Amino acid sequence: xxxxxxxxxxxxxxxxxxxxxxxxxxxxxxxxxxxxxxxxxxxxxxxxxxxxxxxxxxxxxxxxxxxxxxxxxxxxxxxxxxxxxxxxxxxxxxxxxxxxxxxxxxxxxxxxxxxxxxxxxxxxxxxxxxxxxxxxxxxxxxxxxxxxxxxxxxxxxxxxxxxxxxxxxxxxxxxxxxxxxxxxxxxxxxxxxxxxxxxxxxxxxxxxxxxxxxxxxxxxxxxxxxxxxxxxxxxxxxxxxxxxxxxxxxxxxxxxxxxxxxxxxxxxxxxxxxxxxxxxxxxxxxxxxxxxxxxxxxxxxxxxxxxxxxxxxxxxxxxxxxxxxxxxxxxxxxxxxxxxxxxxxxxxxxxxxxxxxxxxxxxxxxxxxxxxxxxxxxxxxxxxxxxxxxxxxxxxxxxxx
Amino acid sequence: xxxxxxxxxxxxxxxxxxxxxxxxxxxxxxxxxxxxxxxxxxxxxxxxxxxxxxxxxxxxxxxxxxxxxxxxxxxxxxxxxxxxxxxxxxxxxxxxxxxxxxxxxxxxxxxxxxxxxxxxxxxxxxxxxxxxxxxxxxxxxxxxxxxxxxxxxxxxxxxxxxxxxxxxxxxxxxxxxxxxxxxxxxxxxxxxxxxxxxxxxxxxxxxxxxxxxxxxxxxxxxxxxxxxxxxxxxxxxxxxxxxxxxxxxxxxxxxxxxxxxxxxxxxxxxxxxxxxxxxxxxxxxxxxxxxxxxxxxxxxxxxxxxxxxxxxxxxxxxxxxxxxxxxxxxxxxxxxxxxxxxxxxxxxxxxxxxxxxxxxxxxxxxxxxxxxxxxxxxxxxxxxxxxxxxxxxxxxxxxxx
Numbered sequence: 177x178x179x180x181x182x183x184x185x186x187x188x189x190x191x192x193x194x195x196x197x198x199x200x201x202x203x204x205x206x207x208x209x210x211x212x213x214x215x216x217x218x219x220x221x222x223x224x225x226x227x228x229x230x231x232x233x234x235x236x237x238x239x240x241x242x243x244x245x246x247x248x249x250x251x252x253x254x255x256x257x258x259x260x261x262x263x264x265x266x267x268x269x270x271x272x273x274x275x276x277x278x279x280x281x282x283x284x285x286x287x288x289x290x291x292x293x294x295x296x297x298x299x300x301x302x303x304x305x306x307x308x309x310x311x312x313x314x315x316x317x318x319x320x321x322x323x324x325x326x327x328x329x330x331x332x333x334x335x336x337x338x339x340x341x342x343x344x345x346x347x348x349x350x351x352x353x354x355x356x357x358x359x360x361x362x363x364x365x366x367x368x369x370x371x372x373x374x375x376x377x378x379x380x381x382x383x384x385x386x387x388x389x390x391x392x393x394x395x396x397x398x399x400x401x402x403x404x405x406x407x408x409x410x411x412x413x414x415x416x417x418x419x420x421x422x423x424x425x426x427x428x429x430x431x432x433x434x435x436x437x438x439x440x441x442x443x444x445x446x447x448x449x450x451x452x453x454x455x456x457x458x459x460x461x462x463x464x465x466x467x468x469x470x471x472x473x474x475x476x477x478x479x480x481x482x483x484x485x486x487x488x489x490x491x492x493x494x495x496x497x498x499x500x501x502x503x504x505x506x507x508x509x510x511x512x513x514x515x516x517x518x519x520x521x522x523x524x525x526x527x528x529x530x531x532x533x534x535x536x537x538x539x540x541x542x543x544x545x546x547x548x549x550x551x552x553x554x555x556x557x558x559x560x561x562x563x564x565x566x567x568x569x570x571x572x573x574x575x576x577x
Numbered sequence: 578x579x580x581x582x583x584x585x586x587x588x589x590x591x592x593x594x595x596x597x598x599x600x601x602x603x604x605x606x607x608x609x610x611x612x613x614x615x616x617x618x619x620x621x622x623x624x625x626x627x628x629x630x631x632x633x634x635x636x637x638x639x640x641x642x643x644x645x646x647x648x649x650x651x652x653x654x655x656x657x658x659x660x661x662x663x664x665x666x667x668x669x670x671x672x673x674x675x676x677x678x679x680x681x682x683x684x685x686x687x688x689x690x691x692x693x694x695x696x697x698x699x700x701x702x703x704x705x706x707x708x709x710x711x712x713x714x715x716x717x718x719x720x721x722x723x724x725x726x727x728x729x730x731x732x733x734x735x736x737x738x739x740x741x742x743x744x745x746x747x748x749x750x751x752x753x754x755x756x757x758x759x760x761x762x763x764x765x766x767x768x769x770x771x772x773x774x775x776x777x778x779x780x781x782x783x784x785x786x787x788x789x790x791x792x793x794x795x796x797x798x799x800x801x802x803x804x805x806x807x808x809x810x811x812x813x814x815x816x817x818x819x820x821x822x823x824x825x826x827x828x829x830x831x832x833x834x835x836x837x838x839x840x841x842x843x844x845x846x847x848x849x850x851x852x853x854x855x856x857x858x859x860x861x862x863x864x865x866x867x868x869x870x871x872x873x874x875x876x877x878x879x880x881x882x883x884x885x886x887x888x889x890x891x892x893x894x895x896x897x898x899x900x901x902x903x904x905x906x907x908x909x910x911x912x913x914x915x916x917x918x919x920x921x922x923x924x925x926x927x928x929x930x931x932x933x934x935x936x937x938x939x940x941x942x943x944x945x946x947x948x949x950x951x952x953x954x955x956x957x958x959x960x961x962x963x964x965x966x967x968x969x970x971x972x973x974x975x976x977x978x
Contacts, residue, residue, distance in 0.1 A: 183810035183833050185780045186746065188718070191693040194842040218648055226642030229854075233634045241627030245822035247619055280681055280826075284848040291717060292592040313846045316692060317589070345587065379586045409584035421646035423853035425681075432584050441595040445714045447685040447848075451855060452824035453630075 190316050205526060212564035214551040215531040217355065217506065220481070221555070223474040224421045225466075232460040236453060244453040250444045251436075252278025252428070253455035259462060260414070260428050268401030269412075269430070277436050277443065280450045282385055282415040282427035284443075286313035289346070289381060289411065291442045292435070294319045299344040301378070303331050305538030305548075307355045310348055310383065319345070321540035328500075330359040333368035341376035346411070349380060351399060352387040353505025356538045356550040360503055363396050367406070370399055374408035385415040385427075388471055390504035391479030400430060411435065416458060418506075419467055419474070424454050478506065478554055484561045485553040492569035494576060499551075506554045509535070512547040516575050519546065524571050530564045591717050606927060613965035615952040616932040618756065618907065621882070622956070624875040625822045626867075633861040637854060645854040651845045652837075653679025653829070654856035660863060661815070661829050669802030670813075670831070678837050678844065681851045683786055683816040683828035685844075687714035690747075690782060690812065692843045693836070695720045700745040702779070704732050706939030706949075708756045711749055711784065720746070722941035729901075731760040734769035742777035747812070750781060752800055753788040754906025757939045757951040761904055764797050768807070771800055775809035786816040786828075789872055791905035792880030801831060812836065817859060819907075820868055820875070825855050879907065879955055885962045886954040893970035895977060900952075907955045910936070913948040917976050920947065925972050931965045 205211065236244050251257065257276040264271055279285045286309070294300060294317035302311065304323040311321065324347065325335035331349055341347075349369070351361040361369065373380045382399040403410035415427040429439060443449070485508060489499055496513040512518065518534035525531065535548025553561060606612065637645050652658065658677040665672055680686045687710070695701060695718035703712065705724040712722065725748065726736035732750055742748075750770070752762040762770065774781045783800040804811035816828040830840060844850070886909060890900055897914040913919065919935035926932065936949025954962060 183780070183804075183808075185694065185810060185833075185836060187839055188692065188694055188696045188699075188746075190696075191839050191843065194693075194839065194846070221643035221647050224643055224646045226638060226646065229646060230635060230638035230642065233638065234631060237627060237631035237634065241631065242622040242625055243824075245625045245627065245630060245824040246622050247818075247823045280848045280852075283846075287847045291589070292595075293586065293589055295589045295591075298589070309846075309849075316843065316846050345589075379584070403584075407584075409586060417648075422648045423644075423646040425848065425850070425852040432586075435586060438588055438592050438595065442592065442717065445595070445684075445710075445717055446688045447681045447826065448710075449826070451681075451826040451852060454852060454855070 190318060193315065193318070205531060211529045211531055212556060212560045213531040214553065214556065214564060215533050216552050216555060218555055219418050219422060219506070220477055223477055225470055228461055228466060229421065229457070232457040233453070236456045236460055240456065244456050246452060248449050248452040248455070250440050250449045252276065252450060253452065253459060255463070256455050256459040259459060260430070264400065264412070264430060268397050270404060271400070271430050274433055275430050275436060277429045277431070277439050278450050278455055279427045279429060279443070280447060281417060281422070281425040282383065282413045283309060283313060285413040285427055285429045286310050287316070288429070288439050288442050288446065290314045290317040291446070292438050293345045299340070301336070301340060301344050301347040302540050303349055303354065305356055305535060306348065306540060307350060307383065308538050311540055314348070323539065323541040326359070328359065329365060330354060330357075330361045331365070331369065333365055333372045336372050336376065336378070338376060341378040344378055346379040346381050347373060348383065349399070350383045351396070352384055353389065353502050353507070355386070355505070356507055356533070356535065357509035358500040358502030358505055358507045359509070361396065366396060366399060366402055370402045370406040370408040370410065374406045379409040379411060382410050382412045384412065385418050386505035388419045388467070389475055389478055389506070391475045391482070393503040419471060420458065420461065424458065426450065426454055426458055478504070481553045481556075481561075482508070484558045485551060485565065488562050488565035492566045494569070494573055496576070497572070506552050508551045508553065510549050510551060511545075512549070512572060513576060514547055516572060517546045518549045521549070521568070521571060521575070525568055528567050528571070530567045532568070591719060594716065594719070606932060612930045612932055613957060613961045614932040615954065615957065615965060616934050617953050617956060619956055620819050620823060620907070621878060624878055626871055629862055629867060630822065630858065633858040634854070637857045637861055641857065645857050647853060649850050649853040649856070651841050651850045653677065653851060654853065654860060656864070657856050657860040660860060661831070665799075665801065665813070665831060669798055671805055672801070672831050675834055676831050676837060678830045678832070678840050679851050679856055680828045680830060680844065681848060682818060682823070682826040683784065683814045684710060684714060686814040686828055686830045687711050688717070689830070689840050689843050689847065691715045691718040692847070693839050694746045700741070702737070702741060702745050702748040703941050704750055704755065706757055706936060707749065707941060708751060708784065709939050712941055715749070724940065724942040727760070729760065730766060731755060731762045732766070732770065734766055734773045737773050737777065737779070739777060742779040745779055747780040747782050748774060749784065750800070751784045752797070753785055754790065754903050754908070756787070756906070757908055757934070757936065758910035759901040759903030759906055759908045760910070762797065767797060767800060767803055771803045771807040771809040771811065775807045780810040780812060783811050783813045785813065786819050787906035789820050789868070790876060790879055790907070792876045792883070794904040820872060821859065821862065825859065827851065827855055827859055879905070882954045882962075883909070885959045886952060886966065889963050889966035893967045895970070895974055897977070898973065907953050909952045909954065911950050911952060912946075913950070913973060914977060915948055917973060918947045919950040922950070922969070922972055922976070926969055929968050929972070931968045933969070
């Protein structure tokens with residue numbers, strides 16, 4: 177074939193600022209099967225209920241094929257919206273189906289919230305550190321990020337100052353098993369957070385993809401469920417990616433009707449609607465309580481995997497390193513002695529076919545510590561977790577020596 | 578249930594400009610089964626190959642379920658990208674799989690192009706009139722639209738002035754059976770257009786959702802296929818919505834690698850990737866040439882439906898009205914005598930349970946004629962086409978009398 181014709185064009189200011197993410201470049205390397213990768217954010221495919229998904233798509237196409245293949249309403253498939261509302265209400269929220277917008281994975285929720293709430297140079301408050309995918313998504317709308325102090329217990333409500341909140345569009349928070357740290361907000365902090373946000377007139381975006389993956393401790397109330405009593409404005413994002421399967425690309429936003437109306441207008445211009453067939457099949461799967469029987473097996477799998485990694489860290493890592501002990505989710509956050517640069521460590525570990533994500537890109541503002549890293553434990557077999565952690569420990573100790 | 582808590586928040590400048598589209602509001606009315614609707618842009622569900630879709634989803638889930646349910650690459654499923662490239666090349670283009678980005682329906686292509694190419698107040702050139710969904714999508718990035726003159730033969734290449742093109746980000750054009758007019762560019766105009774665009778350094782976005790739905794005349798070359806010889810920069814958007822089924826939400830962009838790289842970065846921040854399962858199932862459907870046997874039946878259905886409406890217009894409409902005679906696609910564009918306001922006509926016809934879309938919102942710039950309207954003929958049975966057109970004719974004649 178001829179060399180393809182490759183003309184040039186001018187990119188928008190926002191596109192010029194886009195760069196291929198560090199994580200994305202790393203994931204390319206870690207796709208090689210000989211690499212032990214703690215870098216990914218992929219759920220364990222052994223937890224995917226393939227046969228149940230298959231039966232649901234088949235049932236929908238047999239019983240209702242033409243509707244499933246036709247354009248649908250931008251808001252989402254009405255029975256699925258009602259199911260999401262009922263599910264949230266069973267956990268303490270008070271929402272109606274009209275408060276729910278179905279989206280094409282919760283990454284799209286971030287994009288739509290950016291579109292509708294963020295202007296260039298407007299303030300967006302984030303945790304320290306925060307989810308990299310959210311920082312990237314909001315960045316398309318060119319906000320000014322303000323990092324709110326966090327400690328071992330997650331975001332510190334008292335650190336939310338009036339100056340920070342003034343004119344800010346929202347605070348973006350992940351209260352459960354946060355990506356990247358694995359930290360969880362206590363009930364006390366949740367109540368303090370929504371009360372403080374209400375007092376400051378600051379909307380809070382609650383991103384909770386991992387909340388159903390709790391394998392230790394007791395469930396804490398969602399920020400959404402605490403919002404009405406506090407008079408706070410909480411916008412909740414949820415996802416079917418971690419409880420069912422990410423390749424379906426399905427999630428939701430729960431928000432006030434006024435905000436949902438605006439998000440619907442933005443979604444209409446963005447992708448018209450989320451695939452009808454997918455929404456109908458997922459409704460078919462969840463409507464009779466399948467997740468209640470399915471989630472315990474996923475939680476048990478993740479609990480075991482987390483245990484393998486915590487054991488390996490305890491055994492191999494130097495005593496000068498510290499790490500989080502998550503009660504759910506997929507990530508452990510490691511803080512190494514100061515002076516160790518995890519970007520450099522990654523270059524070395526990739527040589528030895530072990531991958532992780534350095535902590536630096538998860539910080540929206542300088543100064544970003546260079547001695548932190550994120551480990552994902554859910555897709556790696558036990559023996560490889562031990563081997564991989566041992567390799568990292570050896571490289572760290574060599575740097576300390 | 579308690580009244581839901583309904584807090585307020587501040588919308589972004591772009592969101593404040595968003596309004597619920599006229600079409601959207603009309604479609605709500607026309608969802609009532611007693612309304613004869615020529616307003617929709619929905620393909621005929623009788624053309625959906627439900628059993629073939631069902632078999633494909635089943636095969637993918639049986640043979641490759643865990644991959645189909647896992648996260649996938651932002652660029653899209655590699656075999657589907659290769660199939661799209663080969664399909665375009667079989668019709669005269671010269672592209673590689675790396676020139677293809679799979680998107681969640683071609684509405685998403687519009688959003689991503691807006692994200693990557695449009696800055697606030699930058700110029701975007703559009704046909705007169707143009708596709709309303711594109712105007713809405715680009716509007717999120719706040720461009721200044723410049724309408725390029727069109728006549729019965731579609732966009733007039735000579736009307737593209739140096740002043741209009743100067744600094745413009747691109748020209749957005751639908752060369753086949755345009756939405757809303759049904760007009761098609763001749764080969765001569767296509768060649769003149771790409772040559773002129775090349776001379777002006779103006780990228781052309783070719784949106785071609787209906788190209789495969791030609792039921793009269795001979796196929797014309799895509800702008801993409803004419804681009805290399807002319808030295809023009811053509812970005813092509815395509816869709817599986819009209820050839821297979823819209824509820825799957827699947828389309829593609831073909832562009833230079835440099836632009837694809839940037840669009841991939843934008844898509845990663847927008848929705849990570851398009852559903853893996855859907856891409857694998859559609860690849861399963863198309864890979865052995867299913868569309869070659871399927872499309873003739875869709876074309877024949879649309880040809881018949883178009884004929885019913887043209888017959889009814891000829892029989893019922895006053896001789897002072899004119900309309901297009903499309904060679905494919907889904908739409909006829911009617912121009913009524915000056916002085917007839919189709920917004921007012923719609924209010925009257927809705928009373929009599931007949932719907933269409935007034936032409937005004939398809940014009941990006943004033944002055945927009947108020948005497949045009951778009952008729953969609955593909956989903957309405959023959960007898961209702963006759964009844965609906967007769968009703969419209971009666972209302973028009975009453976206004977003329």
